[in-house]
Amino acid sequence: MTDLYRLLPPEMDELMATLGQPRYRADQILHALYREFPESLDALRQLPLALRTKLASDGYVLGAASEVRRVTSDDGNTTKLLLRMADGTLIESVLMQYPEAGGHPRSTVCVSTQAGCAMGCVFCATGQMGFERNLKAEEVLAQVIHVARMLRARGEHVTNVVFMGMGEPLANYAETIRAVRLLVDPRGFGLGQRHITISTVGLVHAIDRLAGEDLQVGLAISLHAPDDELRQRLVPTAGPTSVGDLVSAARRYFLATRRRVTFEYALIDGVSDSVETARRLAGLLRGSGTHVNLIPVNPTAGGFGRPSRHRVLEFERVLREGGVNCTVRVEKGSEISAACGQLRTDEANDAITEMELMRVPVAPMRGRRQSLPSPIPSQTR
Numbered sequence: 471m472t473d474l475y476r477l478l479p480p481e482m483d484e485l486m487a488t489l490g491q492p493r494y495r496a497d498q499i500l501h502a503l504y505r506e507f508p509e510s511l512d513a514l515r516q517l518p519l520a521l522r523t524k525l526a527s528d529g530y531v532l533g534a535a536s537e538v539r540r541v542t543s544d545d546g547n548t549t550k551l552l553l554r555m556a557d558g559t560l561i562e563s564v565l566m567q568y569p570e571a572g573g574h575p576r577s578t579v580c581v582s583t584q585a586g587c588a589m590g591c592v593f594c595a596t597g598q599m600g601f602e603r604n605l606k607a608e609e610v611l612a613q614v615i616h617v618a619r620m621l622r623a624r625g626e627h628v629t630n631v632v633f634m635g636m637g638e639p640l641a642n643y644a645e646t647i648r649a650v651r652l653l654v655d656p657r658g659f660g661l662g663q664r665h666i667t668i669s670t671v672g673l674v675h676a677i678d679r680l681a682g683e684d685l686q687v688g689l690a691i692s693l694h695a696p697d698d699e700l701r702q703r704l705v706p707t708a709g710p711t712s713v714g715d716l717v718s719a720a721r722r723y724f725l726a727t728r729r730r731v732t733f734e735y736a737l738i739d740g741v742s743d744s745v746e747t748a749r750r751l752a753g754l755l756r757g758s759g760t761h762v763n764l765i766p767v768n769p770t771a772g773g774f775g776r777p778s779r780h781r782v783l784e785f786e787r788v789l790r791e792g793g794v795n796c797t798v799r800v801e802k803g804s805e806i807s808a809a810c811g812q813l814r815t816d817e818a819n820d821a822i823t824e825m826e827l828m829r830v831p832v833a834p835m836r837g838r839r840q841s842l843p844s845p846i847p848s849q850t851r
């Protein structure tokens with residue numbers, strides 16, 4: 471079985487040529503897939519019945535993510551989706567919306583690239599689930615298409631995609647890159663490359679590989695510590711990669727793409743939020759040309775606490791005075807476990823979500839995700 475959403479436009483051209491179809495058939499199919507978001511081959515009514523029948527008999531399908539659960543934050547701006555893939559695998563996606571004066575909201579989809587995650591970051595709910603499997607590119611697309619379908623029903627559309635959901639995107643490299651190419655191809659989803667951000671826990675070899683892909687997607691690296699000792703405690707799979715290695719990798723990525731790299735820094739009460747830690751972080755990053763995104767951690771089963779507002783602002787002030795460009799992440803969706811480090815699909819989380827469902831009104835839209843975002847667990851990677 472092959473999902474048509476897996477095929478890059480040149481591959482669709484090739485398929486139609488193989489089937490003896492005129493070239494415009496590929497454009498017809500691509501237009502339908504990325505503008506009409508059909509849920510089955512039968513819905514491709516612009517194709518002759520004989521071609522639809524041939525595609526089905528050759529094992530082509532239109533995979534779709536089926537929605538198991540939807541929870542929307544009280545302000546209606548963050549929606550967490552529990553989605554089931556064709557084989558029953560459950561993953562979470564998050565839609566984060568940012569109202570814009572006089573126009574449609576910025577609508578960012580936070581996608582998962584793995585079911586679970588093998589990286590084991592100690593503050594992350596996904597990391598506590600363990601690793602289940604990699605997602606295919608078409609399963610990443612299915613998350614975006616699902617939200618696009620939701621948004622279209624109310625006259626809106628997906629404006630940004632962040633690879634910050636469950637899993638480490640660069641540990642699923644080939645499928646992540648295929649998904650990005652499907653999203654940015656003008657004959658595909660057609661999203662601007664600068665509207666996509668990939669978040670990584672810091673796989674240096676993969677960052678260098680990404681820099682050579684001739685893409686201009688944003689890159690966020692989860693740093694979380696100014697020194698190797700603390701980082702090893704928070705990201706046990708960091709291995710021999712030092713914080714200096716990450717700063718060097720960010721520099722190489724910038725030189726190759728001209729895209730400024732963001733370092734994600736999880737602020738954990740009593741662990742990584744002291745003034746002294748801020749000074750050491752400033753010393754590490756001063757002059758690197760990077761940006762730091764400070765993320766006060768969300769409550770997860772890991773038992774870590776969020777620093778007080780005062781400590782967060784103090785940390786930010788020390789970094790700024792130390793010559794480092796930084797911002798504090800605007801919190802979205804924490805009450806529905808859709809914020810950084812809170813995405814997970816196991817039974818414990820389901821129980822929590824069930825309770826949330828009883829108190830969180832579902833928005834009248836239909837229209838996706840991140841237990842994440844600001845999202846995502848990955849955002850706290």
Ligand code: SF4
Nearest residue numbers: 587589591594597851
């Ligand atoms: S923060 Fe990201 S890389 Fe770390 S365990 Fe969670 S999902 Fe995996």
